[in-house]
Amino acid sequence: MRHFTELLTRLTIVLFFLFSLAATSGVAAQTTAGQLTTLAVELWPDYDRPAVLVLLTAELPAGTALPATVTIPLPGEADVNAVARFDDTGAMLSDVDYTTSAGQLTLTTPANRFRVEYYAPYEVAEEAYSFTFDWTADLDVAQMTVVVQQPLAATDMTITPTPTGTADRGDGLIYHTLAARPVGAGEPVTVRVAYTVEAPVLSAPSQALPAATGAATTTGEDTATGGATTATTGGFNPLWLLAIAGALGLLVVAWYLGQRQGRASRARKPQPTRPAKSKPAATAPKSTGDKAAGRFCHQCGQPALPEDVYCRNCGTQLKG
Incomplete structure (x- = not known):
């Protein structure tokens, strides 16, 4: 950005000089x-x-x-x-x-x-x-x-x-x-x-x-x-042609540098990062020694202990 500003300033000074020279050259050449x-x-x-x-x-x-x-x-x-x-x-x-x-x-x-x-x-x-x-x-x-x-x-x-x-x-x-x-x-x-x-x-x-x-x-x-x-x-004063050409050149250079500066800014812009999806931890299978392993009430579906004869929830006599 600093180099762009310096170049634009120099071009402006040169253009101002050309316009001033074109405007005063005719006056300077006049005789009385x-x-x-x-x-x-x-x-x-x-x-x-x-x-x-x-x-x-x-x-x-x-x-x-x-x-x-x-x-x-x-x-x-x-x-x-x-x-x-x-x-x-x-x-x-x-x-x-x-x-x-x-x-x-x-x-x-x-x-x-x-x-x-x-x-x-x-x-x-x-x-x-x-x-x-x-x-x-x-x-x-x-x-x-x-x-x-x-x-x-x-x-x-x-x-x-x-x-x-x-x-x-x-x-x-x-x-x-x-x-x-x-x-x-x-x-x-x-x-x-x-x-x-x-x-x-x-x-x-x-x-x-x-x-x-x-x-x-x-x-x-x-x-x-x-x-x-x-x-x-x-x-026609040819210096006006130079001044006009300088103005057009200044506009083109300013547009080009502006576009280049914009592309550079977009290239440096960090992309948002997304957290990696973590797989859910595998659950260990219940051991066969679990108190409720393999016994459920056939009536209400509630787990039962191995020593239960009747369902603790609905009172139905358990099978097996």
């Missing part, structure tokens, strides 16, 4: 990104709900160690809609871990290109609508572009800074593009938008929209349309 190659900002007010849908599509520099941790600003009233990354085929996968705290969103991406989508409120005063997009991050952005989608029912739209171009992407909506420029870490970027709406109407069409600027074509529906994205699990 301090630069973005491109950042495409799309501002879509009144698209599929009465709010501003903000789409941020970013790309990390080539050679960035992955997975990489990125922190971007997030308005306090923001409602996060999606955090995803793009694979090599351009499919958008929603398997990116993220947290939000104190006006920031921190994500860990296993790919160079990722997407963050959130809804932000705007201000409404009768028919006047307005909102402000602010960006100040501890990131150097080599090239940042901002595109504002004009709501379907909007008139008298003003954008500050003034857009450098206007285009129609074929979905019946107008897109205003601001000049692309580099943005340094800690440098603020502010875009103000105001427009008038007499009868509020959402812009979202019944069919899926084209991908946003800087975003690759996805295999499923874009998250901006409220559709599903292709979801996969994160990269």
